[in-house]
Amino acid sequence: MQVQSIQTKTITTILYILLILCALAMLLPFVWMVSASLKLDKDVFTFPIEWIPSNPRWENYLEIWTTIPLGTFIKNTAKLTVIVTLLQLLTSSFAAYAFAKLEFKGRDLLFLGYVATIAMPWQVYMVPQFIMMRSFGLNNTHLSIIFLQAFSAFGVFLMKQFYMSVPDELCEAARIDGMSEYRIWAQIMLPLSKPALSTLTIFTFVNTWNDFLGPLLYLTRMELKTVQIGLRMFISQYSSEYGLIMAASVVALIPVVIVFLSLQKFFVQGVATAGLKG
Amino acid sequence: MPSKQAHIRKQLVAYSFIAPNFIGFAVFTLVPIVFAVALAFLYWDGSNPIEWAGLANFRDLLDDDQFKAALKNTIVYTAGTVPLTLISSLFLAVLLNQGIKGRNFFRTVSFFPYVASLVAVAAVWNMIFNPSKGPVNMLLYTLGFENVPGWAADKDWAMITIILFSVWKYMGYYMIIYLAGLQGINPELYEAANLDGTNAWQRFRYVTVPQLSATTFFVMVMLTIQCFKVYDIVYMVTQGGPGTATLVLVYDIYNKAFISWNLGSASAVAMVLFALVLIVTLIQFRGNRKLQ
Amino acid sequence: MKKVLTIVLVLSLVFTSVFAAGTKETAAQASAGETTLKWALWDIASTTYYEPLIKAYEAKNPNVKIEMLDLGSADFMTMLQTQLSGGDSSIDVVTIKDIPGYNNLVKRNLLLNLNDKIKSEGVDLSLYGGTTDQISVDSKLYGIPFRSDFWIVYYNKDVFDKAGVAYPDNDMTFAEYDALARKMTSGVGANKVYGAHYHTWRSAVQLFGILDGKNTIVGGTYDFLKPYYQMVLNQQKDGVVQDYATLKTSSTHYSGVFYNNSVAMMNMGSWFIATLIDQIDQGKTEVKNWGLAKYPHAEGIPAGTTLGTITSLGVSNASKKQDAAFDFVKFVTGPEGAEIIAKTGTIPAIKNAQVVEIIAAKPGFPTDQASRDALQVAKTYLEMPLHERAGEIEVVLNQVHDEIMTNNISVDAGIVKMNDQIQKILAK
Known part of the structure; x- marks a missing residue:
């Protein structure tokens, strides 16, 4: 019984890790999109990427x-x-x-x-x-x-x-x-x-x-x-x-x-x- | 024993079901397509009088570098994209069909790439896979790779980039179809399998996969067709380049139709594309029938 | 389920009734005796000369109304040709964006032959500095140029001042230009300054090769391109210019590169003058002081030899108001139109001393004499000359250019490829 529950736990953890990785791959471009939408044009392509703009341009x-x-x-x-x-x-x-x-x-x-x-x-x-x-x-x-x-x-x-x-x-x-x-x-x-x-x-x-x-x-x-x-x-x-x-x-x-x-x-x-x- | 009248009535009822869609479809899609098919045997620039060409448009293709490159690339693209998308979308659907927390969130997230405007996501994708300053290559550098891929800028990597992008963009779409298919599987089947003491893989292999065969067939046919018809992704990510490394058939069709205004020649390429799709679909039909 | 269906249905009814008003034709009813001309063009919002041209013409001709039809710049020639396919009479005046497209329009019999009207209306073709000859098909003219852009070198004065190097002068050979670009390259990381910048267009690099007048880009042999490709590839390798592959995959626009003080020189068409002035005025750039220099040239060729791009106006063959349409074309392409266009900082096709004065006098244009002189052009070669197979040739040239610039093929192999494929096209 004990063994099985540990096994289920591991499987669930792996499942979540996989899902989170997938979600990240899916989402990152959109996060970039939103973050870019709040920047000045010249700052959009700076590297390393500034994910949260320090001066968001809501304008x-x-x-x-x-x-x-x-x-x-x-x-x-x-x-x-x-x-x-x-x-x-x-x-x-x-x-x-x-x-x-x-x-x-x-x-x-x-x-x-x-x-x-x-x-x-x-x-x-x-x-x-x-x-x-x-x-x-x-x-x-x-x-x-x-x-x-x-x-x-x-x-x-x-x-x-x-x-x-x-x-x-x-x-x-x-x-x-x-x-x-x-x-x-x-x-x-x-x-x-x-x-x-x-x-x-x-x-x-x-x-x-x-x-x-x-x-x-x-x-x-x-x-x-x-x-x-x-x-x-x-x-x-x-x-x-x-x-x-x-x-x-x-x-x-x-x-x-x-x-x-x-x-x-x-x-x-x-x-x-x-x-x-x- | 149904009378003849009843038989006719039955037929009419059936036709009445089809009519609303079919009339619209016939007028606005079928007629232009028939015209386009005829164009393959004609010379036309969309304006001057039409001339008879016979098979000349097809003969010209034999010695057409653009066409030959496009044909090869389209096949490579399809062969790469179809299995990858199929497997990853099935995998994702099965994961999301488990009773886990936050699955609505994950489901929504994986559908994002599909719903987003291609113009926008292609720009983002190109930035992320930028060969010299993109985060992906930066990561590879820090992991100690010396020769990082040139992605869209490298002849050998451009097609892989396009395939990866396609899988990423369309995975969510087919995942939804699979999810709907998974919902259709009778839970009693799993319960029975559970009683037999099977493990997760066996349940997947002997219950899920066979039960999904109709869905898989549908997904496979749609994917194949979609891959053969790919255009916009290529246009947004590599413009067919470098050189002709990612030039695909519809790209060639577009060039022939709207740059040279050689509509006959464009239609001839389309016929080749059409024949390819037909052959592949027929093979899939066969396989599907055998499986059932 | 029923509930859901009802909700969807009700919602849809609300939607359709609310938005139904949008479909109703709101076409302005033309009053008696009024002619409405439809002018197919691109990018209304970012082009400054359409409005003043139309206003001036309508003031002179109160019974004519000009309607603009924006087909977008990216696919303009494709959209235009599709709209004109099968004899549509709704478009009267046609803007011709490029030569392959013009060639198709003529071949497809969609443009009116203007020869008779030019004669009867007494249009003086000698004003156009020979550009009308370059777009004559069998000595028939189907469009009259109204803009005639040419390529120049833009440079960032502050970057040169900081490096203590003299500005590029109006008589640079390619060797001098190369040396200057290398001299101006400095720094790393955020302080990196590139000596020059080539946009990803084929014209920006490949067409250095045709400026000696000995070869054309539709000739079928391309061995003459080798030294120029080698120069640019070496610059790329040595970090003198930004990497083509990076620019291409990130779709970097040339303007952004010039705005942020990271390049010393950039070769680009004269259309960028108006944009640059405007953007500096709006405070959207980091660059403040800039200048112009004549295009670099091969040894033994006079300075001021450069690439040209012609934008013309034509009349649709299917238009039912051809006379009125031609009158408008005559106005826009004529001296009056030229003055209006010049005032917006754009180079009109009629390029006399006065026009150059107007552009140079525009606030925001560099005040030094050398930059004004840079606008004097000795000879221009078209980016793409008129040729029956221009479209197909262009496709191959673009592909091979892309391959060479991304180092996917050697210059020699690329040239062989161009020779092979284009000779095949020419033999058709």
């Missing part, structure tokens, strides 16, 4: 709102991100249900079509897509970015993978009970896929929030631009003002972190606890 955080319209950019990005995420969640889980649990003609072929496009780098069809979008009059509208991001093959692929792990018997039983497929999706599958949905939410949110090339190409009017373009504007126009760049980066990071923190508890309640056992 950097005030200045970024006036040098570029960062407020507008954040508002735009928030709007785009929320709409895209919702559309993505709804349409992907809907389609994924059919791919995972229904029999229909051309299912495998259509799914292959989805998977195949995941493999296609956007740079390849960026120009034809742009010309097409513009001919629809979508250039310089937020709709272009919404259409660009909301129907990604990735979402369907991810949701389908999760639905596949749900036993078919569950759907069969519901069908025998006389439930329509729509109700099965809404009342059985959707609640079961909470972890998958939160995963997809986070990924879509992050992708849309951090998307750079799409908005750069489609949104050329100042009042439509997004945060990442704002960051890039900072970097190209104030290329040596690292303090400001880092302050803007920190601000751009905050919303994503909030979304992650508020959603991550859903990962914990897993598929198992949510429905399979009950």
Whole structure:
């Protein structure tokens, strides 16, 4: 008994050491980022690194709102991100249900079509897509970015993978009970896929929030631009003002972190606890 | 025996599920992609009239130094990044799935690199791995290493730097997928294994790994595709250099499309990339099927 | 679960309704008889001459409005060309940032041939000091230069004074420049002063080689670059200049290096004058006193031979207001525009004695005669001459430059590589 508890203790200690090392590797760059955001440009790259600036320049955080319209950019990005995420969640889980649990003609072929496009780098069809979008009059509208991001093959692929792990018997039983497929999706599958949905939410949110090339190409009017373009504007126009760049980066990071923190508890309640056992 | 009508009804229901996503997807992604595929057999600069090229765009690739370097680098990058990310994200997910204190904190922290804007983290990363004054090399010096790596500035180390950066940036992302997968494993399986008196490694090997095979397959396919498509990381960290040491296929595509405005040639490279991904994915599908 | 969904839905509705106003088109309704021209350019916030140019033009032409379209500097030519792809008529006036991009725009038939308009409007091309010849394609002109920058040597007077060394003069050969850079190098650690500084651009080092006028950078043989690469690599090895690899991986901007008193001399384009004056004025630098000297030159070549960068304005082929657009181009590129540009400390394409006076008279410009004289240029060679394959050649030149400067390849092997690959491109 005694031996075993010592053994468990050692294992736990090793576990923590490993985790702390990992956390350090993950976090240090961000600590650097925050510390740089509080420095004068010329002090940013001094060595050895001064982790806590002796004279923190909080002005950097005030200045970024006036040098570029960062407020507008954040508002735009928030709007785009929320709409895209919702559309993505709804349409992907809907389609994924059919791919995972229904029999229909051309299912495998259509799914292959989805998977195949995941493999296609956007740079390849960026120009034809742009010309097409513009001919629809979508250039310089937020709709272009919404259409660009909301129907990604990735979402369907991810949701389908999760639905596949749900036993078919569950759907069969519901069908025998006389439930329509729509109700099965809404009342059985959707609640079961909470972890998958939160995963997809986070990924879509992050992708849309951090998307750079799409908005750069489609949104050329100042009042439509997004945060990442704002960051890039900072970097190209104030290329040596690292303090400001880092302050803007920190601000751009905050919303994503909030979304992650508020959603991550859903990962914990897993598929198992949510429905399979009950 | 279902009637023909019921059968048709069933099909229609299925299509109605797919339609909302598929219509958007077809119009805004599939159509441009089909057009891009056709471009591989055409000459087009995005403006002047399109001309027929046949296989000329592909033939030109055989003698294209940029393309050859990019092809080799992309394969090396993928071969390095996929296993490393897979193992480290699984490892991290299993660690974080234990009932330990502060796991929310650790989970959040490991997701940070993924959510952060690439522009910002690449700048930080470059500073930390700076060959002459970065803290990493400073540390190596103090530990007594004489020949410290040149990281992004050295032909032989640049690719390793890119791979390390990718693993660091995307580990958290795949860790989340694994975590969700781990949550899906029925705890009774572990309880049963515990009763059999297995140790942690055996439980991992005989319960966790097989139960995660669907997740692993998903992660592997997504990772492979993502690696083949790598562009922005390379752009931010090494710009494809030194020389062509980290020039990857999408970088070459970008150069061909937007520097030379040779959209046909860019599409031809994309087709090669596409074929590569397809082959690798099919092999993975096969392997996956065999495992199950 | 239902609760969560409801919350998400309600939240999203709130979000969309709050932000819906943002999507509405707020395009200003043009009043009758008013023409609005869209001018594609970059970095509105940090460029000082756009505003005064537009104000002056709109004052003269009250029924014309100029709208700026900022496509960002980093990917400007790519963004511009994508926007113009497939015949978009929303952009009227186009800024041309570099020669490979200009070459593509012309090849892709996206720019208006200005020859007829130049003739009918009586634009005097002789004012442009030959730069218009350098961008003529088959004797057709698709853009008129409005800025004509050239490379000069910036030096930090305080650093020279402290070392008790005479300032660089306006007639330096490369050997003299090398010797001076070495003489000015001193100190270690925080007190280290580098004699010279090369930014990571290919132009800053490689193009020393074309200044004798005997070779061009698109010729297909590059053996003439050897002595210059050797000079710079030796300087790097001896700690006379900062290590290229370090600069590259830390994306160090050249301005920061010059601001903090750690380099004695830096070769850079004349666009840096306006920025430098502005930043010193705002107190963002440690450097206080600086001067200018003419670019170093090869033995037997007159002083004032240097590299040039032309920025031009063109008219989009798809524009529906080409006449109005050309009138604006004519104004900006003409003598009036030149004066306005010069007042902001930027070198306009029309470079007469008066323009040089204006720049030199700008508060913050060095007051000594030598620095003023440094603005007198004898001959300029384009950083990249007009060539059908300029884009592809540039890709290879950049790659090999990177390899040589990071010591991943020897100078000789690098030159062989350039020769091989570029000859292959030229043979296509």
